[in-house]
Amino acid sequence: xxxxxxxxxxxxxxxxxxxxxxxxxxxxxxxxxxxxxxxxxxxxxxxxxxxxxxxxxxxxxxxxxxxxxxxxxxxxxxxxxxxxxxxxxxxxxxxxxxxxxxxxxxxxxxxxxxxxxxxxxxxxxxxxxxxxxxxxxxxxxxxxxxxxxxxxxxxxxxxxxxxxxxxxxxxxxxxxxxxxxxxxxxxxxxxxxxxxxxxxxxxxxxxxxxxxxxxxxxxxxxxxxxxxxxxxxxxxxxxxxxxxxxxxxxxxxxxxxxxxxxxxxxxxxxxxxxxxxxxxxxxxxxxxxxxxxxxxx
Amino acid sequence: xxxxxxxxxxxxxxxxxxxxxxxxxxxxxxxxxxxxxxxxxxxxxxxxxxxxxxxxxxxxxxxxxxxxxxxxxxxxxxxxxxxxxxxxxxxxxxxxxxxxxxxxxxxxxxxxxxxxxxxxxxxxxxxxxxxxxxxxxxx
Numbered sequence: 353x354x355x356x357x358x359x360x361x362x363x364x365x366x367x368x369x370x371x372x373x374x375x376x377x378x379x380x381x382x383x384x385x386x387x388x389x390x391x392x393x394x395x396x397x398x399x400x401x402x403x404x405x406x407x408x409x410x411x412x413x414x415x416x417x418x419x420x421x422x423x424x425x426x427x428x429x430x431x432x433x434x435x436x437x438x439x440x441x442x443x444x445x446x447x448x449x450x451x452x453x454x455x456x457x458x459x460x461x462x463x464x465x466x467x468x469x470x471x472x473x474x475x476x477x478x479x480x481x482x483x484x485x486x487x488x489x490x491x492x493x494x495x496x497x498x499x500x501x502x503x504x505x506x507x508x509x510x511x512x513x514x515x516x517x518x519x520x521x522x523x524x525x526x527x528x529x530x531x532x533x534x535x536x537x538x539x540x541x542x543x544x545x546x547x548x549x550x551x552x553x554x555x556x557x558x559x560x561x562x563x564x565x566x567x568x569x570x571x572x573x574x575x576x577x578x579x580x581x582x583x584x585x586x587x588x589x590x591x592x593x594x595x596x597x598x599x600x601x602x603x604x605x606x607x608x609x610x611x612x613x614x615x616x617x618x619x620x621x622x623x624x625x626x627x628x629x630x631x632x633x634x635x636x637x638x639x640x641x642x643x644x645x646x647x648x649x
Numbered sequence: 650x651x652x653x654x655x656x657x658x659x660x661x662x663x664x665x666x667x668x669x670x671x672x673x674x675x676x677x678x679x680x681x682x683x684x685x686x687x688x689x690x691x692x693x694x695x696x697x698x699x700x701x702x703x704x705x706x707x708x709x710x711x712x713x714x715x716x717x718x719x720x721x722x723x724x725x726x727x728x729x730x731x732x733x734x735x736x737x738x739x740x741x742x743x744x745x746x747x748x749x750x751x752x753x754x755x756x757x758x759x760x761x762x763x764x765x766x767x768x769x770x771x772x773x774x775x776x777x778x779x780x781x782x783x784x785x786x787x788x
Contacts, residue, residue, distance in 0.1 A: 458751070460675035467673070467699075479672070481725050496725060497672070497699075548675055598729045606723075611697035614674045622675040626718050626756050627693075627704060635697050 382556050385580040389558040393537035403528030406488040412532040414484040418593040424477045424547040427589045432549030444582040448551040459621040467608035469498050469521040471544040481603045499606045519555045533564040554581035569595040611635040673699040679748045679758045691741045696734040698723040719747050719759035730772040
């Protein structure tokens, strides 16, 4: 009985400390922004009365092959390498200014050249072919580049519990249907850039998307981006995907290592190793691996 | 029998078109304000991701045969522009335009390939032509 009293007292002390000791400003800021995106998602869900109970016969027809319209811009109205429409924090504005200045000096590197994935939300802007696999409980949004798949769970589940969550390339996406509009909340992303010539975002970035087919040949993604570290206010953009009608076209397995002879220079820029030069990885050497290097005997 | 090829290299050929490399690397290594045009024979067409590379053999002014590499988009982007892997075969005579590397090595960003029959292959729709250089109808 005495031990139980002590344990109860200890719990009370821990709860009291956890409640009243101020958390760091960054943590508070993150929570505020995270709540904003979660709040927008919740508001939309409430407005949709919990979302449309989707069945196979009600699913919209998003079949076909699609591609991002307007190049690799995140804000379709703003060309890359131009001032952004995002309201950046001073730290990220400085980073963006430096990126543009470096590019003018001939210095530019993209982590994709390491054959790493684009990451989300940059994923939105990548070119190449796309496909949607729409099921009542889940939507797969496939991108040819790196053979990536975004899985959007629409079965009513919540996000991965906080103590199990970690940053991933496509984030953790949950959603619901509001009629034929797919509403998606995405968190747990890795830091990255919206694309070359565009700003960076932090791993605290989260998004709310409203995706719907606006015509026979166009699907629209209405996106609001939240990021306490890079943005001073949420950033709203609308991206569009258009139907690709090339006959016989398929989405095939896409391996970045198949033919990647891009290297980072000492000054942090981009260069190529050409056929016949030292270090060249020959794409035809499938058996021995890129470069034709054989394992030592 | 050794293939005889003639090289035409010219700097700053005005208005030969622009192409984008939007896949997995910056195009900063290329001088997109400069253009080259080379005649040669196809040595290899690497129809691959993340980029395709067309290698042609060119005889330079000193009479030496040099391999020139032209970087293009990956297969699905090329297919959308009508550039099938079967259209460029080793040994075939071609004239290739591109934006060269800034450092002078023999490689360029591909702009267009003109085949012996006059057809022009390019991801830039404005440059594409059918056999005999005929304008193509919009898809």
